[in-house]
Amino acid sequence: MSQPFSPKEATLNPGQVVAVRGNVVDVQFSRLPPRYRQLRTKGGQGDIILEIQSHLSANRARCIALTTTRGLARGASVVDTGKMLDIPVGEALLGRMLNVFGDPIDNKGTLDASERLPIHRTPLPLAQRVTTRKIFETGIKAVDLLAPLEEGGKAGLFGGAGVGKTVLITEMIHNMVGRYQGISLFCGIGERSREAEELYRDMKEAGVLDNTIMLFGQMNEPPGARFRVGHAALTVAEYFRDIAKRNVLLLIDNIFRFIQSGTEVSGLMGKIPSRVGYQPTLGTELAELEERICSSASGSITSVQAVYVPADDLTDPSATHTFAHLSASIVLSRKKASQGFYPAIDPLQSDSKMLTPGVVGKRHYKVAQEVRRTLAEYEELKDIISMLGIEELSQKDRQTVSQARRLERFLTQPFFTTEQFTGYTGKMVPLEQTIAGCEDILAGKFADYGEKDLYMIGPIEEAEAKKAKA
C-alpha cells in the first residue's frame, strides 16, 4: 500500500472524525497538525486518506478525502501520519502507470522504488531558472508555423468539447516522444478512464513506453485525487530534472479538470464562490501548480497542457487564468472542426511568445505574419462574399481569397493517431517544408491547383502528386 507508517506514529497524535460532508471531513485533535498533513482513517471500504486543507479552530482541522469516504462515520479514530502525501520517484517509475499515491494501476506488480518525495514543494527560485530561445518542433504544420512551442516552456491547447484537444495532444506525443531524448510524463486529470487505457496501448505499440511515466486521477476518482494528481506528477518531473538531471516532457490532459476539482473542493469546504462560480482561490491554486513547471540548468520541463474551454468561451476565468502562464497558446475552433479542417487550429487566436524574428528567424516570422494577414483579410471579406458574391470583389481581394483558401487547406494535416478512422496516412512535416509551402502559396504558385489538392497533405510537394492523380 502507498503510505507505510509506524504504529508508534499512529498513537502519537490521535484524532477523531467530528463531521463528514461528502469528501470533506472535519477532524478533532488535541494537538493540531499543520496544513497538508496526511491523515488516515478507516471506512466501510478500507483505508481512507485525508489531507488537511484548513484549520477551523485551535483543535479542529478541515480535510479533503483523496479516497472514497463511503462508510466513514463520526467518531472514527484518525491517525496523523506525521508527513505530507508523498509519491515514489526514481528510474523504477519508467514504463509504469500510477495513481495519485504512486500505486501502480497497470497490473504489472509492485513498484520497486525506495525514495519518496512530498507532493507539495516550493517552485524553483527565480535565480535558478533558465529560459531558452529554442523552439520545440512538433511536426504539425499549423503549430510549428503559427504557435511554435518553447523548449522548456509551457504550451496550452485550448478548445471546447470535442474539437480535438485529446487527438492533438496524442499526436504530439506520437511525434515528440519517439524523438525525445528525455523522459515523457503524462498526467491525466479528470478525463475519461478509457483514455488512460488507450494511451497506454498506443505508447506500447509505438515502443516508447520505457521512457514514459503515466499518472492518472480520472473522472471516476474523488475530487481530492484529481486535485492532487497534478502536484504528484510535478514532483516526479522535478525529481528527473533536479536529481536525475534529465529533460522532461510533461503532458497534461486536462488542466481545466484540475481547476474544476478545486471548485468542487472549495464548494464542499463551504467557501463562497467567486466569479462564474469558481473558487475564490482559483488564481493561487493554478499558479502554485504552473509556477513549478520551469527549467533549471540541470534539466528542463517542457509542458503541453490541454485546456477545456467551457461553452467555447475564451473569457471564462479558467481559460484566462491559464493563458497568463503559457508561452504558447494553441486555440482550437469549433467552426474549423465543423468544416473538417483538422487540426482545427484557429490561426488568428493562436500565438506564441517565440514568434519573434529574434527567436524563429526573419523568414519564419515574415511568413507567419503574412499567413495571418491573408487569413484575417479573408475573414473580413466573407461577409461581402456572402451578400454580394465573389464576383463583386476587386482583383486583389479575389487573389487574397484564393490564397487564404489554399493556406487554410494546406494547414490541415493527416494525423497518425486518426489513421484508422480518416483513412489518410499520418504525416509529420519539418518546419522548413511548412514555411516553404506557405511561401509558395503566398507567391501564387498554386493558384491553378484545385483547393482539394492541398487538403490533408503533408509537405507541399504532395499537392502536385494529388493534382496529377485527379
Ligand SMILES: Nc1ncnc2c1ncn2[C@@H]1O[C@H](COP(=O)(O)OP(=O)(O)OP(=O)(O)O)[C@@H](O)[C@H]1O
Ligand atoms: N485531427 C483530426 N483528424 C480527424 N478527426 C479529428 C481530429 N481531431 C479531432 N477529430 C474528431 O473530433 C473528435 C473529438 O476529438 P477529441 O476527443 O480530441 O476532442 P476533445 O476536445 O478532447 O473533446 P473532450 O473535451 O470531449 O475531451 C474525434 O473523435 C474525431 O472524430
